Amino acid sequence: SSELTQDPAVSVALGQTVRITCQGDSLRSYYASWYQQKPGQAPVLVIYGKNNRPSGIPDRFSGSSSGNTASLTITGAQAEDEADYYCNSRDSSGDVVFGGGTKLTVL
Amino acid sequence: QVQLQESGPGLVKPSGTLSLTCAVSGGSISSSNWWSWVRQPPGKGLEWIGEIYHSGSTNYNPSLKSRVTISVDKSKNQFSLKLSSVTAADTAVYYCARGEWLVQSGDWYFDLWGRGTLVTVSS
Numbered sequence: 343s344s345e346l347t348q349d350p351a352v353s354v355a356l357g358q359t360v361r362i363t364c365q366g367d368s369l370r371s372y373y374a375s376w377y378q379q380k381p382g383q384a385p386v387l388v389i390y391g392k393n394n395r396p397s398g399i400p401d402r403f404s405g406s407s408s409g410n411t412a413s414l415t416i417t418g419a420q421a422e423d424e425a426d427y428y429c430n431s432r433d434s435s436g437d438v439v440f441g442g443g444t445k446l447t448v449l
Numbered sequence: 450q451v452q453l454q455e456s457g458p459g460l461v462k463p464s465g466t467l468s469l470t471c472a473v474s475g476g477s478i479s480s481s482n483w484w485s486w487v488r489q490p491p492g493k494g495l496e497w498i499g500e501i502y503h504s505g506s507t508n509y510n511p512s513l514k515s516r517v518t519i520s521v522d523k524s525k526n527q528f529s530l531k532l533s534s535v536t537a538a539d540t541a542v543y544y545c546a547r548g549e550w551l552v553q554s555g556d557w558y559f560d561l562w563g564r565g566t567l568v569t570v571s572s
Contacts, residue, residue: 358521364558375558377495385495390558393508428495432550432557436508438485438497 346374346429346441353447354419362414362444363427368407372431374412381441388427389414392425416446424448451476453545453563461539469534471545471563478526479503483548485559486519486530488541496541500548501528535570542567548549 346366354360364374373392377385387396389405402417412431416423429441471484478484486498499509501519509517518531525572532539546559 372555372557375556377559379495384562385559386562387558387560390549390560391554391556394556396560430495430557430559435511437510438500438508438548438557440487440495440497442495 343389346431348427348429348441348444350442351445351447353449354416357418359415359417360419360446362416362446363413364412364425364441365410366417366431366433366437366439366441367410368431368433369407369410369412371434373407374405374429374431376403376414377428377430378413378423379428385428388422419448420447421448451547451562453547455543455545455563455566457566457568459567459569460553461535462538462572463566463570465570467530467535467539467543467568468545468571469525469530469566469568471529471547472525472527473547474526478528479523483508483550484519484521484528485546485548487544487546487559488539488542489544489565490538494539497541498530498532508568537570540568540570563564 376389379385393405404415428443452474454472461467463474484502500509519530522546542565544560544565545563
């Protein structure tokens with residue numbers, strides 16, 4: 343199966359904007375979905391499709407895609423956004439793939 | 450409101466078989482969803498194990514395919530995971546999750562997760 347590559351760690355100042363990226367060949371065919379995971383908790387879907395937010399997810403979370411790269415943007419990061427973020431998609435074989443995860447620190 | 454709940458032994462001996470069940474409540478396992486198992490070793494990232502549709506169709510992670518069996522029991526509204534020949538490397542939190550696959554739009558996502566269950570492989 344193909345891979346999705348994420349930066350291991352990213353930091354952002356409180357109230358600023360941060361972009362978390364995910365690269366992989368499968369993203370040319372499928373949109374990435376994005377998950378937030380806090381310590382000791384299950385992942386939570388924050389973005390799916392072209393740029394869709396499930397009910398209850400703040401509108402400071404948004405998604406975009408270009409070529410083989412998908413991005414999750416948090417506009418006006420809050421302390422509670424500090425978490426691990428994972429991207430996910432299907433690959434050309436139809437298998438499910440996850441990125442390695444990005445640890446977001448809010449300073 | 451649909452909920453997922455994992456259950457099964459928290460300790461499995463090396464070379465044994467890990468067996469877990471995910472109970473689906475508040476909804477039907479026969480809905481148009483793919484039902485997956487995902488695991489997370491301590492301090493590491495998420496790894497997809499495999500999935501099943503209510504028809505019984507399955508897809509498995511190629512790296513685990515030789516050891517994995519996922520089955521569905523529609524009468525009990527649940528699906529199950531069996532992972533054979535386990536080693537310490539299989540120690541992880543195991544999650545069940547509901548997947549939505551909209552092939553025409555290219556949308557794929559997990560919209561619902563169980564709380565997860567820690568399985569430790571140790572003698």
